[in-house]
Amino acid sequence: MTPAPLAARLRDPSGPLFFPVTAYGPDGALDLDVFRTHVRRGVAAGAAAVFACCGTGEFHALLPEEFEACVRAAVEAAEGRVPVVAGTGYGTALAVRYARLAEGAGADGLLAMPPYLVLAGQEGLLRHYREIAAATALPVIVYQRDNAVLTPAAAVKLARTDGVIGLKDGLGDLDLVQRVISAVRTEAPGEFLYFNGLPTAEQTQLAYRALGVTLYSSAVFCFAPGIALAFHRALEADDTETVRRLLDGFYRPFVELRAQGRGYAVSLVKAGVRLGGLDVGEVRPPLHEPAEDHVKKLARLIERGYALLEGDA
Numbered sequence: 001m002t003p004a005p006l007a008a009r010l011r012d013p014s015g016p017l018f019f020p021v022t023a024y025g026p027d028g029a030l031d032l033d034v035f036r037t038h039v040r041r042g043v044a045a046g047a048a049a050v051f052a053c054c055g056t057g058e059f060h061a062l063l064p065e066e067f068e069a070c071v072r073a074a075v076e077a078a079e080g081r082v083p084v085v086a087g088t089g090y091g092t093a094l095a096v097r098y099a100r101l102a103e104g105a106g107a108d109g110l111l112a113m114p115p116y117l118v119l120a121g122q123e124g125l126l127r128h129y130r131e132i133a134a135a136t137a138l139p140v141i142v143y144q145r146d147n148a149v150l151t152p153a154a155a156v157k158l159a160r161t162d163g164v165i166g167l168k169d170g171l172g173d174l175d176l177v178q179r180v181i182s183a184v185r186t187e188a189p190g191e192f193l194y195f196n197g198l199p200t201a202e203q204t205q206l207a208y209r210a211l212g213v214t215l216y217s218s219a220v221f222c223f224a225p226g227i228a229l230a231f232h233r234a235l236e237a238d239d240t241e242t243v244r245r246l247l248d249g250f251y252r253p254f255v256e257l258r259a260q261g262r263g264y265a266v267s268l269v270k271a272g273v274r275l276g277g278l279d280v281g282e283v284r285p286p287l288h289e290p291a292e293d294h295v296k297k298l299a300r301l302i303e304r305g306y307a308l309l310e311g312d313a
Contacts, residue, residue: 006109006139007165007191009083013048016218016228017195019056021270022070024281030066032073034280038222038273039077045225050078054087054111056219056266061284068101075106085141089113092128096135103136110140111168114148122154126161133163143197145170152176152183159188166193168217172204178211199265200258202231203251206243209235219265220254223272227305250305257297263287264294271295275302 010017020042023034039050052074053059053067062070071086078084086102088095088110099110112132120128125148133140140163144150149171150158158164169177177194184192196208196216205216221228227250234242258264267283268290274280275298282289290298 006083006085007193010049010166010193010215011191013215013232015046015048016221016225016232017049017051017215018042018047018221019051019054019217019219020074021222021266021273021280022053022057022062023279024284026281028281028284030069031281032069034278035070036073036077038278038280039074041278042221042225043078043081045221046229047082047221047225049082050074050084051111051217052084052086052107054085055113056222056269057087058266058284058287059087059089059113061287064097064101067098068105071102071107072105083108085109085111087111087113088132090116091118092131095128095132099132099136099138103138107138109165110136110138111143112140113143114146117147119147122151125150126154126157129158129164130161133161137163139163139165141166141168141193141195143168143170145197149176150180152179155180156183156187159184159190159192165191166195166215168195168197169208169213170197170199172198174207174211177208177213181211181213200251200255202228203247203255205235219269220251222269223276224302224305226309227302230309245308246305249308250301253301253304254298257294257301260294261288261290264290268294268298272298272302275299 020038023031025031053070074084084107086107088098112129115128129142144167194213196205196213198204201216218228231246258268267287270280270283271290
């Protein structure tokens with residue numbers, strides 16, 4: 001797939017962007033059959049795209065051969081119905097290697113996560129992303145967060161880079177996001193996609209939407225696709241009542257529960273998938289499983305979320 005078709009398919013998504021968890025068996029090894037089921041169910045439920053082996057998918061915990069196998073499995077499960085974007089990261093050499101593995105496995109694009117550990121300057125970050133973009137024919141979305149934050153001037157250079165089609169913001173500095181959008185619109189006109197990549201992005205999507213950012217990742221879609229899809233549809237329809245009802249009754253309590261443990265942005269989501277009846281296994285170290293009482297609270301919260309859709313809560 002060329003960059004233009006991927007950007008076109010992501011521009012006006014019919015549903016949430018799905019970031020599946022990676023499934024492991026009782027022995028801790030990959031369970032590709034369960035992973036395919038997870039992806040297949042998400043696509044059938046209305047996902048607009050599959051972002052495989054990214055943050056929620058424990059990219060950090062996967063060996064290169066495991067990563068390649070997972071991306072290939074996601075492509076197989078999606079069956080071309082929606083695009084599959086694969087994560088890549090670490091230092092530049094490894095990021096290039098993972099990018100090429102993703103291309104070989106049939107991915108439609110890449111999400112370039114922050115480089116490992118180092119605090120690089122703007123020119124170093126730009127060189128890093130340019131080398132990733134040049135390594136394959138896959139279009140690249142850059143994930144801004146933590147140690148990879150771009151100035152508006154650097155974002156303009158990024159938008160001018162062949163193969164880079166968008167920026168996913170996981171920082172949450174709306175002033176910076178607005179200045180980036182303005183600078184790119186002014187100095188690098190053309191199509192450039194922006195994504196809200198904050199954890200539980202639904203919680204902040206009204207603010208991002210006011211800046212013109214309509215794309216967002218949805219970890220909730222992993223374990224409660226009906227809730228995530230209803231929220232997405234309500235946003236698209238300007239259904240303020242439903243949006244507020246879900247924010248107040250489900251998303252805010254979920255964010256508060258997620259904040260009770262380090263790594264819960266992944267491990268609590270994975271617990272939610274298991275609550276739905278699909279045994280995707282536990283998270284790999286250094287992440288840890290959520291406390292039992294937190295999982296019970298999550299189960300009650302999911303029930304409440306679905307009840308809110310029916311007007312019973």
